[in-house]
Amino acid sequence: MISESQSISQGTEQEAPFDTKLIPVMREAVLTVQMVLYRSLKKRAVDRYSDWPEEKHGRLAGAVVNNLYGTEAVDPAVGLFAREHRELVEDELRCLADHCSDLIPFLTDSLRMQAICDNQEGVHSLGSLLMAKALGVLREDRELPLPSTFMLSVRNLAAVHGIIEPQKAAPPPEDQPA
Numbered sequence: 001m002i003s004e005s006q007s008i009s010q011g012t013e014q015e016a017p018f019d020t021k022l023i024p025v026m027r028e029a030v031l032t033v034q035m036v037l038y039r040s041l042k043k044r045a046v047d048r049y050s051d052w053p054e055e056k057h058g059r060l061a062g063a064v065v066n067n068l069y070g071t072e073a074v075d076p077a078v079g080l081f082a083r084e085h086r087e088l089v090e091d092e093l094r095c096l097a098d099h100c101s102d103l104i105p106f107l108t109d110s111l112r113m114q115a116i117c118d119n120q121e122g123v124h125s126l127g128s129l130l131m132a133k134a135l136g137v138l139r140e141d142r143e144l145p146l147p148s149t150f151m152l153s154v155r156n157l158a159a160v161h162g163i164i165e166p167q168k169a170a171p172p173p174e175d176q177p178a
Helices: 004-009 022-048 054-069 076-084 086-099 101-120 126-135 147-160
Strands: none
Touching: 022 054, 022 086, 022 101, 022 147, 054 076, 054 086, 054 101, 054 126, 076 086, 086 101, 086 126, 101 126, 101 147
16 A cells, blocks of 8 residues: 555655756756746735735745745745744645646646755655645646756746746758868
């Protein structure tokens, strides 16, 4: 019988360790997904809480992203906001699957990639996967992409959201004289 944690972690186990040069690149891709999620949540906060000062919108979005990914807030004001508005942050987390449904494949992949990177560095982050599953954000039926496929899909996502310039096709090779 497969336990719940084995089922969730399926796809995060690797036969061989990642190349150590790949981990920072993978983490950058995970951060890019977090940035897209942050922007989406901030826009939603602006729409829902129009009477708030602008910095509170960002703090709410940051608190939700940090909570989902199990990371500490870089900005102490975001950490304080999260502690003072715990119920609101939890409400936003519970609505995440509905309000960010277009991002779920990216959230699933990035949470799994983060868990793989963490595992390679000796950090246990299964808790984030369990929470994401409970929130309906982790699609267990989704195949784990290869790192290159994940990074390319995240690059395309970032381009669609205006974070980076769209990738241009390489010019055709020039004819070489014989």
